[in-house]
Amino acid sequence: MTAPQIIENILQALVAGVLVGSLYGLMCVGLALIFGVMRVINFAHGDFMMLGMYAAYYIFTALGIHVLFGNGFGPYVAAVLAGPLLFVVGYGIHRALISQVTGTRTLGLDGEGHYAQLVLTLGIALILQNGALIAFGSMPVSIRTPLSISAWELGPFWGDFVSVFINKSRGIAALISGVVIAGIALVITHSRLGKALRASADNPVAATYMGIDVDRAHRVAFGLGVAITAVAGGLLATTYPFHPFVGLEYVIVMYAGVVLGGMGSIMGAFWGGMTIGLVQQMSTLVLPTQLQNTAIFVMFLLIVFLRPQGFFGRVVERT
Amino acid sequence: MRQDRSLLAILVFAVVYAALSLTVTNSYYQLMMTLVLVWATMGLSWNLLSGYTGLVSFGHAAFFGLGAYTVALAQNYFGLSPWISIPIAAVLGGIAGLVVGLPTFRLRGHYFALAMLAYPLALLYVFEWLGYQEVSLPMERVHPAAYMQFSDGRIYTFIALVILVLVMLVTRRVERSRFGLALMAIKQNEAAADAAGIDTLGWKLRAIALSGMIAGGIGGFYAVVLLVVTPIAVFGMLVSAQALTVAMFGGVGTVWGPVIGALILIPVSETLHAELGAWVPGIQGVIYGCAIIAVMIAAPEGLFWTLRDRFFKRAPAAAAEAPPPSPENVVAWSAQRPRRTVGDEVILDVKGLSKSFGGLKAVQDVSFQVRKGMILGIIGPNGAGKTTVFNLLNGFLVPDTGEVLLNGRNIVGRKPHQLCAMGMGRTFQIMRPFQRMTVADNVLVGAFVKAATDEEARRLAADAIRRVGLADHADEIAGGLATRQLRLMEIARALAGQPEILLLDETLAGLGHGEVDDVIAVIRRLADEGTTIVIIEHTMQAMVRLVDHFLVLDHGAVLVDGEPEAVTRDPQVVEAYLGKKWGAYAHN
Numbered sequence: 001m002t003a004p005q006i007i008e009n010i011l012q013a014l015v016a017g018v019l020v021g022s023l024y025g026l027m028c029v030g031l032a033l034i035f036g037v038m039r040v041i042n043f044a045h046g047d048f049m050m051l052g053m054y055a056a057y058y059i060f061t062a063l064g065i066h067v068l069f070g071n072g073f074g075p076y077v078a079a080v081l082a083g084p085l086l087f088v089v090g091y092g093i094h095r096a097l098i099s100q101v102t103g104t105r106t107l108g109l110d111g112e113g114h115y116a117q118l119v120l121t122l123g124i125a126l127i128l129q130n131g132a133l134i135a136f137g138s139m140p141v142s143i144r145t146p147l148s149i150s151a152w153e154l155g156p157f158w159g160d161f162v163s164v165f166i167n168k169s170r171g172i173a174a175l176i177s178g179v180v181i182a183g184i185a186l187v188i189t190h191s192r193l194g195k196a197l198r199a200s201a202d203n204p205v206a207a208t209y210m211g212i213d214v215d216r217a218h219r220v221a222f223g224l225g226v227a228i229t230a231v232a233g234g235l236l237a238t239t240y241p242f243h244p245f246v247g248l249e250y251v252i253v254m255y256a257g258v259v260l261g262g263m264g265s266i267m268g269a270f271w272g273g274m275t276i277g278l279v280q281q282m283s284t285l286v287l288p289t290q291l292q293n294t295a296i297f298v299m300f301l302l303i304v305f306l307r308p309q310g311f312f313g314r315v316v317e318r319t
Numbered sequence: 320m321r322q323d324r325s326l327l328a329i330l331v332f333a334v335v336y337a338a339l340s341l342t343v344t345n346s347y348y349q350l351m352m353t354l355v356l357v358w359a360t361m362g363l364s365w366n367l368l369s370g371y372t373g374l375v376s377f378g379h380a381a382f383f384g385l386g387a388y389t390v391a392l393a394q395n396y397f398g399l400s401p402w403i404s405i406p407i408a409a410v411l412g413g414i415a416g417l418v419v420g421l422p423t424f425r426l427r428g429h430y431f432a433l434a435m436l437a438y439p440l441a442l443l444y445v446f447e448w449l450g451y452q453e454v455s456l457p458m459e460r461v462h463p464a465a466y467m468q469f470s471d472g473r474i475y476t477f478i479a480l481v482i483l484v485l486v487m488l489v490t491r492r493v494e495r496s497r498f499g500l501a502l503m504a505i506k507q508n509e510a511a512a513d514a515a516g517i518d519t520l521g522w523k524l525r526a527i528a529l530s531g532m533i534a535g536g537i538g539g540f541y542a543v544v545l546l547v548v549t550p551i552a553v554f555g556m557l558v559s560a561q562a563l564t565v566a567m568f569g570g571v572g573t574v575w576g577p578v579i580g581a582l583i584l585i586p587v588s589e590t591l592h593a594e595l596g597a598w599v600p601g602i603q604g605v606i607y608g609c610a611i612i613a614v615m616i617a618a619p620e621g622l623f624w625t626l627r628d629r630f631f632k633r634a635p636a637a638a639a640e641a642p643p644p645s646p647e648n649v650v651a652w653s654a655q656r657p658r659r660t661v662g663d664e665v666i667l668d669v670k671g672l673s674k675s676f677g678g679l680k681a682v683q684d685v686s687f688q689v690r691k692g693m694i695l696g697i698i699g700p701n702g703a704g705k706t707t708v709f710n711l712l713n714g715f716l717v718p719d720t721g722e723v724l725l726n727g728r729n730i731v732g733r734k735p736h737q738l739c740a741m742g743m744g745r746t747f748q749i750m751r752p753f754q755r756m757t758v759a760d761n762v763l764v765g766a767f768v769k770a771a772t773d774e775e776a777r778r779l780a781a782d783a784i785r786r787v788g789l790a791d792h793a794d795e796i797a798g799g800l801a802t803r804q805l806r807l808m809e810i811a812r813a814l815a816g817q818p819e820i821l822l823l824d825e826t827l828a829g830l831g832h833g834e835v836d837d838v839i840a841v842i843r844r845l846a847d848e849g850t851t852i853v854i855i856e857h858t859m860q861a862m863v864r865l866v867d868h869f870l871v872l873d874h875g876a877v878l879v880d881g882e883p884e885a886v887t888r889d890p891q892v893v894e895a896y897l898g899k900k901w902g903a904y905a906h907n
Contacts, residue, residue: 041429043560114375115567116619122560123612130604139601242599248556252440255433263429278829290448297441304434305422 021277412535
């Protein structure tokens, strides 16, 4: 390989990493919101994302979005619309099920109810996966857009040797992801709702005394978290085919991202997801593709050992 | 005897299960009966680490998968029989446990759980990449039995039953030994366990090694039963999930939980799969999911504990408070402080201790001496650095500068459990009793550090309970005690380790007026019996009646060091507590 080729490969992997990383980051933000506010490990989160993918798919094909906005931009509109829909789903599931084993009800239980939460969310994951199998079938589908097979070219640099291609579909998805993240950041830091969420996360008991309805804050956080991840799923669906069990592949990535960013740090989770996207894509330069995921986990373990509180987390421990 | 009864229960279970499996001739049901035992064993493996220590592992598939591949590859490449390779798989599983545990135990809570997730998944892709997408165990036609191959499926059930019963006996043994008590103490409060003299890392490593051995062994057996090993089937998320589901469903931290969980869940899921799976693919998962959700909402701590709490609840401890010990004594102590004589021998010498957290100077150049038999009171407003001083003394924190000499030896840098063994006992501001254990067992945890045998530990614990006046409550469950009794129990736990010097962190906090006198009486008695005591408190009132010497801290530094009478009149102290105006007033 010549030097320009190597440079081109590196740049291309870097760009691919940033593009896929911004979607991973968005997923992670959704999970971090739930985890940060509620401290609940939600195993079904990947499956909520899967629901978001199917929601975007059916909004696009069945609701006539493709007629209204065309095949080019329709998928992105559909992906964004999947958000509010999944918010309702998440809010409802929290109210009906999750709230039974979380929040103020579980303080006296062994391990503060964590055991029940784990099994409960595993149960929800099973229902969502298999329910989707019944409803949508096992064939992988994808949301087709002509943009996913065209690209913007950057360059050429260094004479004619090096140029970088940005897939249009992924580029747009990354842009939308950035806008959504900025919006979330604004809501969290500047709105009354954001204040209630942060207070509930920081100290649920004190928040209750301040007149904040902590259980409601949990419901909203759960709904929002699911909605954000669903949008990420919808965006991902424009370039990757999906099936009812796709959630399992991403839930690990999401948790790794959240831990890397520092549990409880919402913006940290975005950078955690971005890191994973970058490592995944860059590792293809030196490792066989099968070991891509091993590279992610090894890096994950290394970072966790070296900096257990994550990039943006704080260590809080009292005796 | 309760002990014999639980042993009997295991034997009865084994006999009934064996008899039942004899009647099953359908090979599909035979396989199911074997799988129930496999997952029960796997659940017990998970339980041994996560159930007792509370460190939830999402990664037990790593050990299971290594075991399965060990057996499959050993037979393919070396012609090794599973009779030999399953024990090898168990040993490898145990080694893997140590390798995983050593770095991962640095993490706590959710971080530990999620880090564990990474191990099996990393291995999964490695085995795929190595080209072991599907490894089958070759048929041995000449000596099938020598290779654990039987045409009668019931024999597998028997082997699995033997393994399960062995693992149940091991678990039961662990639960009742100091091993189990140490793990349960870690689960309640790792820091407190450390301070009670428990080598937390050492016990956790033993737990994960044993847990890994069981998982590796049963993984190897699983390979034999199914005859084919694939990365997804043995390293996949579902293996770890299955282990924790059966354990959590049945009940965590008990021998029977995972067994009950597997007995119910495996047949239900297999039957649903067989009966409905072909009809509408996926419906079995939906029903199974609904079932476990319903049970977890009804019994969030698992079936075993919920049923036990409902049907076998022990009569709650007699609600009536025991009469306070001899009121005339209490009055005498609180009325006038009899002069106590304290020797000259310095047992704790603190020199120039400092500790900063970032920019915050929590403790600055603190020096003081504690003489044998003395009661030293450390007081100061909130945030004065009192608890930080204790954390520096018992090894939770390492000072930035300064020395701590215990009987002349510098102890800076030593671990909490080592310091406990050297005679530094302590209690905590936030009480963390082991709710489901009796007072006697709670105290026993602290006794092991100085006891060579279980017998001796029991004796030391009983002695400590008597010294704090809780003898009448020894067999009560800690969850039913009042605050005063819990405080005394914590003191007893620290005492059981035979400390030379006892650090008490806000032992009087949250007690009513009469209760304070009561606890003070106990502390004085301990001092009279020769235990040196350092006690933290932020109110001066009660302390004046208790201590021989005061150390007043403010903003991390020593404000005054002196006799109680002098300290209470010191204008600086009054100022720190009440503000400038009163300080000036006291001065005049």
